[in-house]
Amino acid sequence: MKDFIHLTGRRNPAHDEIHGYGVMCRLSREETVSPEELRIFVARLMNDISAACFTYGAKDIGHVKAYIEHKTGFLYADTVGDPSDVTVEGRDGEPLSHFTLTVNSVIYGLSEAAVKEATDASLRSLLLTFRLVREADTAQSLGTDR
Amino acid sequence: MTKLVQIAGYLGSGKTTVIIAIGKGLSETGVKVAIIVNDAGAIPVDGRVMQQYGLTVKDIGGGCICCQVAGNLLKTLDVLAGGLKPDIIFVEPTGMAVPHSIRENVKYGAAKANITIGPTIVLFDATRREKLLTYDTLKRLITTQLSDADIIALSKVDLVSEGDIERSREAVRQINPKARVVKLSTRTGEGIPDLVHAIEEMTIPA
Numbered sequence: 001m002k003d004f005i006h007l008t009g010r011r012n013p014a015h016d017e018i019h020g021y022g023v024m025c026r027l028s029r030e031e032t033v034s035p036e037e038l039r040i041f042v043a044r045l046m047n048d049i050s051a052a053c054f055t056y057g058a059k060d061i062g063h064v065k066a067y068i069e070h071k072t073g074f075l076y077a078d079t080v081g082d083p084s085d086v087t088v089e090g091r092d093g094e095p096l097s098h099f100t101l102t103v104n105s106v107i108y109g110l111s112e113a114a115v116k117e118a119t120d121a122s123l124r125s126l127l128l129t130f131r132l133v134r135e136a137d138t139a140q141s142l143g144t145d146r
Numbered sequence: 147m148t149k150l151v152q153i154a155g156y157l158g159s160g161k162t163t164v165i166i167a168i169g170k171g172l173s174e175t176g177v178k179v180a181i182i183v184n185d186a187g188a189i190p191v192d193g194r195v196m197q198q199y200g201l202t203v204k205d206i207g208g209g210c211i212c213c214q215v216a217g218n219l220l221k222t223l224d225v226l227a228g229g230l231k232p233d234i235i236f237v238e239p240t241g242m243a244v245p246h247s248i249r250e251n252v253k254y255g256a257a258k259a260n261i262t263i264g265p266t267i268v269l270f271d272a273t274r275r276e277k278l279l280t281y282d283t284l285k286r287l288i289t290t291q292l293s294d295a296d297i298i299a300l301s302k303v304d305l306v307s308e309g310d311i312e313r314s315r316e317a318v319r320q321i322n323p324k325a326r327v328v329k330l331s332t333r334t335g336e337g338i339p340d341l342v343h344a345i346e347e348m349t350i351p352a
Contacts, residue, residue: 015210015242017283018157022189060277060284062157062241067191076195080158080274085305087163091198104191106157106241108284 018062020106021116023123024138028098029131035092038075038099041130042066046079046086048126049105052118054081059109064119070099100138148227148261150235150252151345155269156278156288157241160301162192163332164269165236168342169201172234180204180232182222184211186240202230212243212251219248220255227259234264234345242287245294249350265348267341268295269330272314273302279317292318295325297344304331 033041050061061081068075072093079086105119127134153161162183169179180202183193193205204222211219219237226235239248245266256263268291271278278288292298298318303311315327326344330337 018186018242020186024189059281060274062186065191067194069194074195074198076191076198078158080271082273085273085302090195102189102191102194104185104189106186108157109281 018106018108019110019112019115020062020104021112021119022102022104023119024100024102026098026100026135026138027127027132028135029133030097032095032097033099033130033132034095035073037130038068038096039088039092041126041132042068042075042077043086043088045103045122045126046077047083048122049103049119050079050081051083052122053105053107053110053115056110056114056118058107060107062106062108063104065104067102068099070096072096148232148235148259149264149345149349150223150237150256150261151264152237152239152245152248152266153269154239154243154245154248154266154291154294155241155299155301156271156291157186159241159269159271160330160332161238161241161269162195164299164301164330164338164341165238166196166199166201167332167335167338168345169196169236170199171338171342173201177234178230178232179234179236180226180230181236181238182206182219182226183238184215184219184240184243186210186242192238202232210240210243211237212239212245212247216247216251219251223252223255223261224259227261235261244287244290249294263350265296265344265350266294267297267299267344268292268325269299269301270314270318271302272300272306272311275310275314275317289321292321292325295322296348296350297328297341298322298325299328299330299337299341301330301332303329303336304333
């Protein structure tokens with residue numbers, strides 16, 4: 001593996017001005033969430049985050065993505081900032097009371113701190129609207145790299 | 147011998163969706179497919195979604211495979227090609243990656259890993275033509291990505307008019323007149339058979 005070492009390290013300047021933030025958390029609600037409501041929740045989350053990023057001064061939405069996983073299914077949602085074009089796909093399961101949500105925002109022309117604030121504030125607000133409780137954060141990270 | 151096919155393009159251009167569509171289709175016909183994903187984002191999403199569709203996925207983290215962690219890509223290729231021995235490995239770089247850097251790095255280790263190089267397919271989001279080609283640094287990145295393509299797929303064509311499609315076609319042709327341009331919609335399936343055919347037929351000399 002020695003041969004590979006010289007290829008690593010530098011960051012391409014083309015990546016300048018693109019910043020990201022990701023969060024993974026476990027959510028719950030006392031009354032069950034239907035598959036339809038879950039789709040509405042995640043679609044609204046995509047729109048709210050991208051709208052907040054534009055409000056904070058983003059030049060463009062690279063992508064905002066979400067992945068929801070639960071015992072009987074999964075959902076995958078994304079947007080590039082057009083409110084009329086939010087994709088939500090996956091496999092609906094049964095009504096549920098717990099699920100894991102991963103959100104990944106990568107934005108052009110916005111600082112890391114602003115991407116984090118736009119993502120977190122939108123999520124906090126929508127959790128209240130849907131009466132969802134954020135039990136614990138599994139992971140949280142700034143940047144476009146892991 | 148394993149063929150490596152790069153599906154590149156800017157953030158949100160539809161790379162993951164097209165790989166799922168093509169990967170599932172090929173798998174159903176008996177072609178052994180593996181995918182290497184380098185998700186742009188602190189917490190990966192794309193690899194998990196692909197796995198939910200039954201595809202074999204290796205997720206590379208720690209930075210971008212076109213620059214910071216290029217060595218990890220070669221190690222992963224080596225392991226995949228030597229172990230699973232897939233017919234095709236799709237590489238989905240981050241939306242910020244420069245395809246020719248990845249191709250050059252792969253060429254470096256391809257012979258050793260018994261890999262041939264297939265086409266580099268770069269997706270261009272036809273719904274965002276003006277935005278992508280407006281801002282200075284973004285335009286530079288998009289232009290570089292398109293210049294590196296053997297095939298340019300104008301994605302999401304079901305969401306724009308014929309006039310918009312033609313304007314996108316013209317814009318990408320000015321940047322890369324040599325590349326084949328394909329209209330693509332994963333919602334309607336338009337362009338998927340063209341890409342599958344190109345993947346099967348095209349081999350790039352090392």
